[in-house]
Amino acid sequence: MRTIAIAASSILLGLMALVPMACTRGLPAITPGSYIPTRTDTPTITVTSTPTETPTETDSPTPMDTPTETATETVTETPSGPQTIMVSINFGNTGGAYTGYYYQATGFTNDPDNGLLSLTAVVGESIQLPAVAGFHPLYFDDGTASCIYNAEPNDQTYTFTGAGTYYFHCGFHGANCTLLAGCGSTDCNGMAGVVVVSP
Numbered sequence: 499m500r501t502i503a504i505a506a507s508s509i510l511l512g513l514m515a516l517v518p519m520a521c522t523r524g525l526p527a528i529t530p531g532s533y534i535p536t537r538t539d540t541p542t543i544t545v546t547s548t549p550t551e552t553p554t555e556t557d558s559p560t561p562m563d564t565p566t567e568t569a570t571e572t573v574t575e576t577p578s579g580p581q582t583i584m585v586s587i588n589f590g591n592t593g594g595a596y597t598g599y600y601y602q603a604t605g606f607t608n609d610p611d612n613g614l615l616s617l618t619a620v621v622g623e624s625i626q627l628p629a630v631a632g633f634h635p636l637y638f639d640d641g642t643a644s645c646i647y648n649a650e651p652n653d654q655t656y657t658f659t660g661a662g663t664y665y666f667h668c669g670f671h672g673a674n675c676t677l678l679a680g681c682g683s684t685d686c687n688g689m690a691g692v693v694v695v696s697p
Contacts, residue, residue, distance in 0.1 A: 582624040582655065583617055585691065587634060599634070599671040599689040612673070612687035619695045624657040627666055634689070635669035635679075643682035664693040 583603055591597045594610025601615040602608060608615050619625065629636035631651030638647040638656065641663055647654050649669055658664070665686065669679050673688030684692075 580622045580624065580657075581619075582626055583619060583693075584626050585615070585617075585628060587628050587630070587689075596688070598673075599668065601628075601666075601668075601689060601691045609687065613689065614687040615691035617691060617693040619658055619693055621658050621661055621695060621697050623695075624655055625664075625693060626653060626655045628653050633670065636666065637669055637672075637679075637681055638664070638666040639681035640664050641682070641684055643680070645681035648681065649679070658693075658695045661695050661697045664695060666691050666693075 583606075585601050585603045587599060588602045589599050592600055592608040592610050592613050596609070596611055596613040598613065600608055600613040603615060603617060606615060606617050617625070627636055627638060627647070627650075628634065629647075629650045629652055636647050636650040636654060637645060638650075638654070639645050646656060646664075647666075663684075665681075665684055667675060667678075667683065667686040667688075667690035671689035672678055672683075672686045673690070675683040675686040675690070677683045678686075
């Protein structure tokens with residue numbers, strides 16, 4: 499063990515003797531406290547960071563369903579084209595002094611005191627008039643003595659071809675007629691009706 503330590507110290511001393519020799523061959527001598535030059539040609543690495551914009555997804559709030567009120571519009575269609583007035587027979591009180599048989603039609607009114615049914619129409623429209631054989635004979639005219647229907651026992655439909663005033667009554671239950679069993683009476687009431695037809 500001692501022999502190895504001596505040999506190692508001998509090698510170390512031999513190396514130290516070479517250092518001054520190297521200095522005489524153009525290298526600066528290194529003495530304690532002397533300056534050791536550093537290389538100035540050492541490359542410098544500069545790290546430059548360039549920010550890269552990365553789009554980030556942001557959670558957008560999901561719109562909530564808002565209840566919507568829907569207005570419902572009811573449209574009542576007025577029938578187009580010529581219409582037919584449907585007349586029927588009834589018995590009772592018309593809302594006033596009159597009680598008995600009378601004609602009626604939807605959308606039209608009777609005189610409460612005498613039962614007369616008042617109707618309106620336009621040229622091209624029709625009227626359906628009721629009749630009952632042996633009980634409600636139908637008389638229908640245009641205000642003249644010439645009957646359109648004379649004591650008709652069955653229902654009749656008439657289309658208005660001209661403007662004017664038309665009259666109808668029952669030959670048994672009309673009231674105050676100048677001529678009950680005939681045409682041309684413009685003063686009937688009770689079971690009677692009048693139609694004013696415009697162009």
